[in-house]
Amino acid sequence: MTEEEEPSWFARFDEDLPxxxxxxxxxxxxxxxxxxxxxDIPTHGGGLPGxxxxxxxxxxxxxxxxxxxxxxxxxGGGGGGGNGEEPARTLKRPRLVWTPQLHKRFVDAVAHxxxxxxxxxxxxxxxxVDGLTRENVASHLQKxxxxxxxxxGLGxGGGGGxxxxxxxxxxxxxxxxxxxxxxxxxQGRGPxxxxxxxxxxxxxxxQAAHHHHHHPPQIGHFHHPAARPLGHYGAGPGGxxxxxxxxxxxxxxxxxxxxxxxHRMVGGGAAxxxxxxxxxxxxxxxxxxGGGGGGGRRELTLFPTSGDH
DNA sequence: CATCTAATAT
DNA sequence: TATATTAGAT
Numbered sequence: 001m002t003e004e005e006e007p008s009w010f011a012r013f014d015e016d017l018p019x020x021x022x023x024x025x026x027x028x029x030x031x032x033x034x035x036x037x038x039x040d041i042p043t044h045g046g047g048l049p050g051x052x053x054x055x056x057x058x059x060x061x062x063x064x065x066x067x068x069x070x071x072x073x074x075x076g077g078g079g080g081g082g083n084g085e086e087p088a089r090t091l092k093r094p095r096l097v098w099t100p101q102l103h104k105r106f107v108d109a110v111a112h113x114x115x116x117x118x119x120x121x122x123x124x125x126x127x128x129v130d131g132l133t134r135e136n137v138a139s140h141l142q143k144x145x146x147x148x149x150x151x152x153g154l155g156x157g158g159g160g161g162x163x164x165x166x167x168x169x170x171x172x173x174x175x176x177x178x179x180x181x182x183x184x185x186x187q188g189r190g191p192x193x194x195x196x197x198x199x200x201x202x203x204x205x206x207q208a209a210h211h212h213h214h215h216p217p218q219i220g221h222f223h224h225p226a227a228r229p230l231g232h233y234g235a236g237p238g239g240x241x242x243x244x245x246x247x248x249x250x251x252x253x254x255x256x257x258x259x260x261x262x263h264r265m266v267g268g269g270a271a272x273x274x275x276x277x278x279x280x281x282x283x284x285x286x287x288x289x290g291g292g293g294g295g296g297r298r299e300l301t302l303f304p305t306s307g308d309h
Numbered sequence: 310c311a312t313c314t315a316a317t318a319t
Numbered sequence: 320t321a322t323a324t325t326a327g328a329t
Contacts, residue, residue: 066312092323093323096321096322097322098322118315119312120313121312121313134313135323135324136323138312138314139321139322139323140322141313141314141325142314142315143321143322180324211310
């Protein structure tokens with residue numbers, strides 16, 4: 001009952017999520033989670049091998065890579081090697097480190113999914129991050145919600161925080177959640193609107209429908225300064241990515257309809273500031289990729305053509 | 310029975 | 320602190 005879904009938003013949510021090219025060269029994820037788990041992921045801040053964690057260093061440095069490695073163990077062939085017995089199950093994974101990039105994906109997914117489908121399962125599928133489990137997303141989803149709530153409930157400042165002026169929101173959280181464009185869809189239950197929320201298109205399309213919403217001045221509108229040649233992604237060598245993966249990801253045969261849900265958004269008119277105007281390029285990077293045949297791991301290459309599961 | 314949300318524990 | 324985990328609710 002109440003099965004509602006909008007085919008538009010995710011119709012082409014691709015956005016510029018996927019990195020254009022340049023898949024991060026193998027890196028940390030070389031270690032199989034088994035090994036990593038066995039030794040504890042060495043991603044601890046303690047002694048960074050390079051040294052300076054932040055600050056100086058590469059000004060142009062662009063964040064660190066995401067750490068979603070993972071894999072469900074079980075390697076089949078191979079050498080077998082070492083582990084004679086591998087429970088493969090009950091393997092405790094190291095704490096998932098939600099890196100900003102990972103967050104971006106999460107936020108983007110939620111924003112595009114809409115409060116309606118912003119459920120752990122869907123988000124997880126939309127994120128398409130290998131190793132990400134529902135619990136992982138669920139756990140974080142809570143934090144994200146709290147963050148939003150905190151922002152909407154309390155305009156800025158208030159509470160105990162009190163951070164510099166400018167835009168209210170905490171720094172750390174802000175920095176982490178700095179959700180650039182928050183195309184949140186007003187879940188207004190339109191009486192008969194043809195296309196209530198046209199998922200925002202990657203291009204400045206003027207799909208301005210008749211929206212007489214007294215929306216608060218959405219100051220802080222940012223664009224993606226990142227000028228990356230989006231588009232070419234087709235079937236690369238080994239990677240057959242496609243933006244349409246979402247179309248099938250969520251659209252699991254569901255006659256989407258007008259989202260008639262309870263919309264409980266605070267009309268807070270408070271003006272929410274945003275981060276500084278600095279040019280923050282959002283880069284997404286995903287590594288891992290079944291190289292060829294050996295791997296056999298269904299890492300990236302998410303929805304290949306259907307049929308997952 | 311499966312999934313989501315909340316609170317809690319580490 | 321940030322996550323994982325558990326418990327409860329739907």
